[in-house]
Amino acid sequence: MQHDCAPLPNGNITLFANGINTPNNPFSRVVELDPRTHKIVWENRARLAHTFFSPHISGAQRLPGGNTLICEGQWGRLFEITPAGEIVWEYVDPFMAPVRAGDSSNEVFRAYRHPADSPQMRDRVKSVCLGMPMALDTSPA
Numbered sequence: 001m002q003h004d005c006a007p008l009p010n011g012n013i014t015l016f017a018n019g020i021n022t023p024n025n026p027f028s029r030v031v032e033l034d035p036r037t038h039k040i041v042w043e044n045r046a047r048l049a050h051t052f053f054s055p056h057i058s059g060a061q062r063l064p065g066g067n068t069l070i071c072e073g074q075w076g077r078l079f080e081i082t083p084a085g086e087i088v089w090e091y092v093d094p095f096m097a098p099v100r101a102g103d104s105s106n107e108v109f110r111a112y113r114h115p116a117d118s119p120q121m122r123d124r125v126k127s128v129c130l131g132m133p134m135a136l137d138t139s140p141a
Contacts, residue, residue, distance in 0.1 A: 002015045002016065002017045002018075002031075003015065003016060003018075003058075003059070004016045004058070004059035004060060004110065006060075006061065006062065008032070008062055011034075011035070011036070012032050012033060012034050012035070012041060013032070013033050013035055014030065014031065014032050014033075014060055014061075014062050014068070015030070015031050015033065015060070016028070016029075016030055016058050016059050016060045016070075016071075017029050017030070017031055018054060018055050018056060018058060019053060019055070020055040020056070025049040025050070026049065026053055026055070027045055027046065027049035027050075027052060027053050028045065028052050028053050028054050028055075028058065028072065029043050029044060029045035029052070030043065030044045030045075030060040030068060030070055031043045032062075042083070044068065044070070044081055044085050052072060053072075054072045054073050054074040054075060055074060056073070056074060057071075057073030057074060057107060057108075057109050057110070058070075058071050058072055058073035058074070058110070059071045059073070059109075059110040059111070061111075061112055061113060063080070063113060066082075066083050067080050067081060067082055067083070067088060068080065068081050068083075069111060069112070069113050071108055071109075071110050071111040073107055073108050073109055073110065074105075074107055075092070075106070075107075076092055076093030076095075076105075076106030076107055076108045077090065077091070077092050077093075077108075078090070078091045078092075078093075078108065078111050079091070092106070093106040093108050094106065
Protein backbone atom coordinates (compact mmCIF):
# COMPACT_ATOMS: atom_id res chain seq x y z
CA MET A 1 0.00 0.00 0.00
CA GLN A 2 1.18 3.50 -0.80
CA HIS A 3 -0.27 6.57 0.82
CA ASP A 4 0.40 10.05 2.21
CA CYS A 5 1.33 11.26 -1.28
CA ALA A 6 2.58 14.84 -1.30
CA PRO A 7 3.62 17.03 -4.23
CA LEU A 8 7.05 18.64 -4.05
CA PRO A 9 8.03 22.05 -5.48
CA ASN A 10 10.08 20.28 -8.21
CA GLY A 11 6.95 18.46 -9.45
CA ASN A 12 7.90 15.10 -7.93
CA ILE A 13 5.77 13.25 -5.38
CA THR A 14 6.75 11.69 -2.06
CA LEU A 15 4.85 8.74 -0.63
CA PHE A 16 5.03 6.21 2.16
CA ALA A 17 4.96 2.60 0.95
CA ASN A 18 3.96 0.31 3.81
CA GLY A 19 5.30 -2.80 2.07
CA ILE A 20 2.59 -5.10 3.38
CA ASN A 21 2.41 -6.87 0.00
CA THR A 22 6.18 -7.22 -0.36
CA PRO A 23 6.98 -10.93 -0.76
CA ASN A 24 9.23 -12.66 1.75
CA ASN A 25 10.82 -10.05 4.05
CA PRO A 26 8.30 -7.18 4.07
CA PHE A 27 9.71 -3.67 4.44
CA SER A 28 8.47 -0.11 4.38
CA ARG A 29 10.08 2.72 2.47
CA VAL A 30 9.64 6.36 1.60
CA VAL A 31 9.80 7.10 -2.12
CA GLU A 32 10.20 10.21 -4.25
CA LEU A 33 8.67 9.56 -7.64
CA ASP A 34 8.98 11.61 -10.82
CA PRO A 35 5.46 11.46 -12.32
CA ARG A 36 6.74 12.54 -15.74
CA THR A 37 9.11 9.58 -16.12
CA HIS A 38 7.38 7.20 -13.66
CA LYS A 39 10.81 6.58 -12.13
CA ILE A 40 11.86 6.50 -8.49
CA VAL A 41 14.43 9.28 -8.04
CA TRP A 42 15.02 8.76 -4.29
CA GLU A 43 14.03 6.25 -1.67
CA ASN A 44 14.80 5.43 1.91
CA ARG A 45 14.47 2.01 3.47
CA ALA A 46 16.39 0.16 6.15
CA ARG A 47 19.30 -2.12 5.34
CA LEU A 48 17.62 -4.73 7.54
CA ALA A 49 13.97 -4.98 6.48
CA HIS A 50 12.63 -5.74 9.96
CA THR A 51 14.05 -2.46 11.36
CA PHE A 52 11.69 -0.28 9.29
CA PHE A 53 8.30 -1.86 8.67
CA SER A 54 4.88 -0.47 9.46
CA PRO A 55 2.14 -2.44 7.69
CA HIS A 56 -0.43 0.33 8.17
CA ILE A 57 -0.79 4.06 8.91
CA SER A 58 2.50 6.10 8.78
CA GLY A 59 3.67 8.93 6.53
CA ALA A 60 6.50 11.18 5.41
CA GLN A 61 7.05 14.91 4.95
CA ARG A 62 9.85 16.48 2.91
CA LEU A 63 11.19 19.40 4.92
CA PRO A 64 12.30 22.74 3.45
CA GLY A 65 16.01 22.00 3.97
CA GLY A 66 15.78 18.70 2.04
CA ASN A 67 15.56 16.34 5.01
CA THR A 68 12.57 14.03 5.40
CA LEU A 69 10.42 13.54 8.50
CA ILE A 70 9.17 9.94 8.69
CA CYS A 71 6.42 8.53 10.87
CA GLU A 72 6.70 4.75 11.29
CA GLY A 73 3.19 4.69 12.69
CA GLN A 74 2.63 1.19 13.99
CA TRP A 75 5.59 1.48 16.35
CA GLY A 76 5.13 5.14 17.34
CA ARG A 77 8.51 6.04 15.84
CA LEU A 78 9.27 9.46 14.35
CA PHE A 79 12.62 10.23 12.79
CA GLU A 80 14.26 12.72 10.47
CA ILE A 81 16.78 11.73 7.83
CA THR A 82 19.12 13.59 5.49
CA PRO A 83 18.89 13.02 1.71
CA ALA A 84 21.73 10.49 2.18
CA GLY A 85 19.63 8.55 4.72
CA GLU A 86 21.50 9.56 7.88
CA ILE A 87 19.19 9.73 10.91
CA VAL A 88 19.34 13.26 12.36
CA TRP A 89 17.03 12.57 15.31
CA GLU A 90 14.61 9.90 16.42
CA TYR A 91 11.73 9.73 18.90
CA VAL A 92 9.59 6.79 19.99
CA ASP A 93 6.23 7.62 21.55
CA PRO A 94 6.39 6.28 25.12
CA PHE A 95 2.64 6.56 25.74
CA MET A 96 0.78 3.27 25.52
CA ALA A 97 -3.02 3.24 25.30
CA PRO A 98 -5.58 0.45 25.01
CA VAL A 99 -6.69 -0.15 21.44
CA ARG A 100 -8.51 -3.49 21.06
CA ALA A 101 -9.50 -6.31 23.32
CA GLY A 102 -7.13 -5.23 26.07
CA ASP A 103 -4.13 -4.74 23.80
CA SER A 104 -2.12 -1.55 24.14
CA SER A 105 -0.23 0.40 21.52
CA ASN A 106 1.85 3.53 21.02
CA GLU A 107 0.77 3.94 17.37
CA VAL A 108 1.01 7.38 15.76
CA PHE A 109 -1.18 7.94 12.69
CA ARG A 110 0.93 10.71 11.15
CA ALA A 111 3.31 13.52 12.11
CA TYR A 112 4.07 16.92 10.60
CA ARG A 113 6.69 19.52 11.39
CA HIS A 114 5.45 23.11 11.55
CA PRO A 115 7.70 26.17 11.96
CA ALA A 116 7.33 27.85 15.36
CA ASP A 117 5.82 30.95 13.68
CA SER A 118 3.30 29.01 11.54
CA PRO A 119 -0.49 29.41 11.95
CA GLN A 120 -0.64 25.85 13.31
CA MET A 121 1.59 26.88 16.23
CA ARG A 122 0.10 30.33 16.87
CA ASP A 123 -1.40 30.93 20.33
CA ARG A 124 0.39 28.00 21.91
CA VAL A 125 2.79 28.05 24.84
CA LYS A 126 6.38 27.51 23.75
CA SER A 127 9.15 25.97 25.78
CA VAL A 128 12.51 24.48 24.94
CA CYS A 129 13.23 20.80 25.36
CA LEU A 130 16.59 19.45 24.22
CA GLY A 131 17.05 22.55 22.08
CA MET A 132 13.91 21.94 20.00
CA PRO A 133 10.84 24.20 20.22
CA MET A 134 7.88 22.37 21.70
CA ALA A 135 4.28 23.53 21.99
CA LEU A 136 1.47 22.83 24.39
CA ASP A 137 -2.14 23.36 23.39
CA THR A 138 -3.62 25.96 25.73
CA SER A 139 -6.96 26.31 23.96
CA PRO A 140 -10.06 25.59 26.11
CA ALA A 141 -11.34 22.02 25.93
